[in-house]
Amino acid sequence: MKSSFNTQLANWLLDPDGASSPIEDAEVLKKKLLKEDLMKVYEEVELPLVQVLKDVEAVGVSIDTKALQTLSRGLERQLTVLVKKIYKEAGEEFNINSPKQLLDIFSRKLKLHLRSTNVDKIAQFKDKHPLVGLVLQYRELAKVRSTYVEPLLTLTDKGSRIHTTFIQTGTATGRLSSRNPNLQNLPKESQWADDVRRAFIASPGYTLVSFDYSQVQLRILATVARDSRLIEAFQNGEDIHKLTASRIFNVSLEKVTPQMRRVAKTLNFGIVYGMGPRALSRESGLSFIEAQNFIDSYFLEFSKVKQWQEDLTQEVSSKGYVTNLAGRKRYFTEPINFRAAINTPIQGLEADILKRAMIQIHDVFSRRKEWQTKVRLLLPVHDELLFEIQNDTIQEAVPLLTTLMESAYTLAVPVKVDVKMGKNWATLTPYKKKA
DNA sequence: CGCATACGCGCC
DNA sequence: AAACGGCGCGTTTGCG
Numbered sequence: 001m002k003s004s005f006n007t008q009l010a011n012w013l014l015d016p017d018g019a020s021s022p023i024e025d026a027e028v029l030k031k032k033l034l035k036e037d038l039m040k041v042y043e044e045v046e047l048p049l050v051q052v053l054k055d056v057e058a059v060g061v062s063i064d065t066k067a068l069q070t071l072s073r074g075l076e077r078q079l080t081v082l083v084k085k086i087y088k089e090a091g092e093e094f095n096i097n098s099p100k101q102l103l104d105i106f107s108r109k110l111k112l113h114l115r116s117t118n119v120d121k122i123a124q125f126k127d128k129h130p131l132v133g134l135v136l137q138y139r140e141l142a143k144v145r146s147t148y149v150e151p152l153l154t155l156t157d158k159g160s161r162i163h164t165t166f167i168q169t170g171t172a173t174g175r176l177s178s179r180n181p182n183l184q185n186l187p188k189e190s191q192w193a194d195d196v197r198r199a200f201i202a203s204p205g206y207t208l209v210s211f212d213y214s215q216v217q218l219r220i221l222a223t224v225a226r227d228s229r230l231i232e233a234f235q236n237g238e239d240i241h242k243l244t245a246s247r248i249f250n251v252s253l254e255k256v257t258p259q260m261r262r263v264a265k266t267l268n269f270g271i272v273y274g275m276g277p278r279a280l281s282r283e284s285g286l287s288f289i290e291a292q293n294f295i296d297s298y299f300l301e302f303s304k305v306k307q308w309q310e311d312l313t314q315e316v317s318s319k320g321y322v323t324n325l326a327g328r329k330r331y332f333t334e335p336i337n338f339r340a341a342i343n344t345p346i347q348g349l350e351a352d353i354l355k356r357a358m359i360q361i362h363d364v365f366s367r368r369k370e371w372q373t374k375v376r377l378l379l380p381v382h383d384e385l386l387f388e389i390q391n392d393t394i395q396e397a398v399p400l401l402t403t404l405m406e407s408a409y410t411l412a413v414p415v416k417v418d419v420k421m422g423k424n425w426a427t428l429t430p431y432k433k434k435a
Numbered sequence: 436c437g438c439a440t441a442c443g444c445g446c447c
Numbered sequence: 448a449a450a451c452g453g454c455g456c457g458t459t460t461g462c463g
Contacts, residue, residue, distance in 0.1 A: 097458055099442055118443055143444065146457055173453060175447085182455045185446035193445095217447090273451040283451085343452035350447090351453095382447040382453085 005030065009046045012169035013038045016330055041327045045355050046168065052362045052377075053166045053176075060161035061183070061378045062388075064199045064424070068153050071195050075145040082138045089131040096138055105131070120282075144192040151181050152199065164379070173344050174328045174351040176380060184381050186425075193426070200425035206376075206388040207421050209398060210428055211405055213383040214416040215240060216353065217272050220346050223412040224325065227304035234413035241265040247301040248294050267298055271305060272346050274339030309342055316341040326352035326409075353415070354380055357408035361385075361401060371397070386425070394421070395434055 010029040011022040014036060023029055033039045087093045090109055094101045099117045106112040106122075110129045114121060119136060126133045156162045167177045178184045186200075187193035202208045218240060222230035233243050245256045245264035256264075266283045267275070275283075281291035299306040316322050316338070321331040324345040332341055358380060365371050374390040375397050385405065389397050398419060405417045420428035 095459080098460085099458095100460075116442085139443080143457085147445070147455090151456085167454095170455095171453065175453065177454055179455060182446085185444090185455065187445060188447095190445080270451065273453090275451050276449095278449075279451045337450085337452090339450070340452060347447090347453060384447085 006047060006050065008169055009042060009050070010038075013042055013046065013328070016169075016172045016174065016328075019331065019333065036329060037323075037327055038329060041352070045326070045352060045359070048359045048362075049168065049355055052358050053168060055362070056377050056379070057163050057166060059376050059378060060157070060163040061386075062201050062203050063152065063156045063160050063162050064201045065153065065156055065160055067195075068149055068156075068199045071199070072145065072149045072153065075141050075149060079138065079141050079145065082134060082141065086131065086134045086138060089129070089134060096135060097142070102135065140190065140192070144187065144190075144196065148181075148186065148196050152196075155181050166380075171351075172330055172340075174324070174348040174355075175382060176351070176355075178379075183379055195426075197426035198424045202388045202423050206390055207394060207423060208378075208425060208428065209387045209389050209394065209401075209419065209421040209431065210425075211385045211387070211401060212418045212420070213350070213353070213405070214418050216350050216383050216415070217346050218268060219411050219413045219415065220349050221272055221305065224345060224349075225302075225305045225308035226412070227302050227308075229302060230305075231412050237414075241268055244268050244298070248297040250297070263294065267294060271298065272343060274309070274342040312342055312345070313338050324348040324352065328352060349409075350383055353409040354383065354385070357385065357405045360404050360408055364400070364404060375401070398431055399433070 005026040007022075007024065007026055007029055010026075010033055012018070014020075014023075014029070014032055023032070030039075033042050083096065086096055090105050092105075094105055096102065102117045103114060106114055106117070110125075110131065112125060112128070117135075119139070122132055123136065126136070152162060162181065162183075164178045164183045165180050167179060170177045176184075187196050200208070218230070219234055221227075222234055229243075229247075230240070232238075233240050239261075241261050241264045242253060242256050244267060245251075245260040246253045248264060248267065249256070249260050251260070263284045263286065267280060270280055270283065275295075277288055277292035277295055280286065280295060281288045284291065286294070312322060316332050316336055320333070321329050322341050322344050323329045326349060328348050328351075330344050330348070358377065361377065365375050371393065374393040376388050377385060378388055379386040385401075387401065398421075402417050402419060406415045409415065419431035421431050422428040
């Protein structure tokens, strides 16, 4: 089979931010890929992934359009009621969707002089005036309807399946993105999440099975920072957030309260993003000083992580780029965003792990003709793969898929996958191996 | 009038 | 005063 050189992939790998002008000539691009040590990730990951994604797009996800239509009508009705209430409370009609007009209303009617109307800023004033709560309710409903329910109904095909488009060359870190519709940002925790996700169903005779990499970014951090404490904790299957809590609060593991663990969890995830005290205090409710102290304690305890961050900022300053363990590369220009630089090798390797898993799985299952239609990849979501599997094949396929995902890439710590299954995407329950 | 931008918000 | 990384999208608003 003739496989022509993919210039789009090559251009993107050479400069995933798309800052420099694309080079057209394939021979020049090949030389550049070699020179920049990007040929491996091109040949082993991006090129084979093209066909995998095509297949995934073609399969699509089955949608319960009846459920969506019911949801749509319900939202419509409730929104009508809400709008009336809001106009009444405000004493006039205005465009609730306009932050500008909303600020004006808040200022004139509530004597609340704000510079932003986002939920974090205004939620605290819910008790002060009923209008605030009503507006937030309206926002939630309007968001669900206009961003999810209506577009999903529009984009579902005659066979009740929806086909997203994956953008393989759209992100700076190596992740995929999804559009028309974006199936990677469906509500999960909000009040309406289940109503939306219930509409994503398994084909008749199939079951949805999701495979989630467990704390993969922290496992990558442990690996790249070579932090022995983190590595040990993952090797021993310890509760990583509890461990962090114990260290930063300077108490024994048994004395860690749920509260302390929560802060530690925020911090653990934040570290990956280069989080500062301000962000931590905002996220956790701690004071700025407390947040600063916890970050200091964290770096005192996990000094290798601190060291890794410092080394990396050095490197990006001198070389002008960062790479991840898979060889993927991202250039930074002045002024360098060091937080992005810190996050890039972690988020990027996560993407490479998932991509390698997808390719591996595609290879294995396309070789087994009898399994081709029985195990279908429906959707990658950054650290998760959603499949639909024919009911009589689940017991056989799940362990194999789990193993393939867990062995897609070798880290300094075990790579673990959590499996859940169900008839729709809202009600997945942990997979239990049959005895 | 269409297009680009800002805002706000959903996910990992 | 401020900076927590990566996305896509609906709506409003300003610009040309």
